[in-house]
Amino acid sequence: MSKLQSAGWFLLLILLASSITSCTRAPSSSTIHSDSGDSHPKNQEVSQYVATAEEASASKNKTFGIIYPMTYPTYEMITMDATQSAEKHHVTLTVNAPDEASTEQQIRILENMIKQHVDGIAIAPIDIAALTPVIHKATAAGIPVITFESDAPSSDRMAYVGADNYQTGRQFAQTTARLLNNEGMILVESGMEEMVGLQQRLDGFIDYIRNDTDIEILEVRYNQGNEDRAVNDIESMIDAHPHFNAVVGLDFVSVSASTLVWKAKGLNRHLIAFGGNSISEKGLSNGQISTVISQNEQVWGTKMIETLLRASEGLPVENFINTGIKEINQTILPSE
Numbered sequence: 001m002s003k004l005q006s007a008g009w010f011l012l013l014i015l016l017a018s019s020i021t022s023c024t025r026a027p028s029s030s031t032i033h034s035d036s037g038d039s040h041p042k043n044q045e046v047s048q049y050v051a052t053a054e055e056a057s058a059s060k061n062k063t064f065g066i067i068y069p070m071t072y073p074t075y076e077m078i079t080m081d082a083t084q085s086a087e088k089h090h091v092t093l094t095v096n097a098p099d100e101a102s103t104e105q106q107i108r109i110l111e112n113m114i115k116q117h118v119d120g121i122a123i124a125p126i127d128i129a130a131l132t133p134v135i136h137k138a139t140a141a142g143i144p145v146i147t148f149e150s151d152a153p154s155s156d157r158m159a160y161v162g163a164d165n166y167q168t169g170r171q172f173a174q175t176t177a178r179l180l181n182n183e184g185m186i187l188v189e190s191g192m193e194e195m196v197g198l199q200q201r202l203d204g205f206i207d208y209i210r211n212d213t214d215i216e217i218l219e220v221r222y223n224q225g226n227e228d229r230a231v232n233d234i235e236s237m238i239d240a241h242p243h244f245n246a247v248v249g250l251d252f253v254s255v256s257a258s259t260l261v262w263k264a265k266g267l268n269r270h271l272i273a274f275g276g277n278s279i280s281e282k283g284l285s286n287g288q289i290s291t292v293i294s295q296n297e298q299v300w301g302t303k304m305i306e307t308l309l310r311a312s313e314g315l316p317v318e319n320f321i322n323t324g325i326k327e328i329n330q331t332i333l334p335s336e
Contacts, residue, residue, distance in 0.1 A: 061092075063091070064121070070225045071098075075097065078301045080301070081093050101224055107130065120308035121144070121145045124149035128150075136155065146308060148300055161304050169202060169203060173206075176209070177215060186221070188250065189221055193286070205250065218237070227256055230256075230258075234254075284330050295325075295330075
């Protein structure tokens with residue numbers, strides 16, 4: 001072979017090598033690392049990477065709605081937790097609640113969020129019979145819905161964030177029985193009678209007290225989410241049954257109402273309250289509250305945002321995100 005032919009073949013080989021390299025090189029604007037260790041991913045692998053990046057970018061512009069039963073300080077704490085998580089994930093939050101507990105207003109708020117076509121909704125439903133058709137309407141529109149505090153298991157909701165309310169009621173009863181040495185007379189204040197979670201909590205409490213203790217339940221009242229009504233309930237029950245040994249408040253609103261009554265009357269009886277928040281912490285510190293039963297409400301916001309993110313991306317979510325039940329007493333304050 002002549003020197004000229006050899007040079008020609010050598011040049012041809014260089015051109016071919018250059019052409020192959022240019023075909024397999026990834027776009028200069030992307031840095032791609034293959035899990036297999038292959039420094040030259042196939043075009044199909046590059047396409048998959050780009051699609052994943054686009055999905056991640058799209059997830060940064062979501063809007064989630066949170067609907068409470070009413071305005072109350074505990075919900076402000078949950079909103080703060082949700083807001084911090086939302087900011088971390090570049091999510092916009094729309095938070096709304098009736099001024100006072102109202103199923104009709106919850107329905108209107110939910111309808112408005114559906115019209116706005118938010119990317120996900122978390123709701124603490126007051127009346128699941130009335131709200132279930134609207135939850136179905138939201139999911140039919142492609143909006144994932146989750147519940148918290150009180151569940152709506154027969155609806156199309158994707159998940160429930162909170163704790164087992166029946167077991168929470170039993171925990172209330174066990175704590176009450178321990179404080180009263182399994183005997184005595186008690187008064188019970190609960191929230192909205194139609195709210196399933198609160199009814200489950202009351203059922204768990206009554207079942208344990210009646211079957212496993214000698215404690216007598218003198219009276220049960222419902223404040224329907226209204227603090228003034230809760231104060232009147234507790235004062236009326238105390239006036240009617242002055243020899244009571246403890247008051248048990250099974251809902252958020254009862255905490256502030258009962259501590260007001262304890263402060264006004266200077267009572268030295270047991271007060272068992274629900275929900276870890278600044279009000280219950282102060283009541284514990286002041287000796288007005290004996291014990292608080294909490295469902296770790298301070299993490300609900302984060303759990304709600306994380307669950308809605310997965311649901312809005314079409315990823316599977318757990319049916320029950322259990323935040324657990326804990327007892328907080330005067331020696332173990334929430335801040336600890």
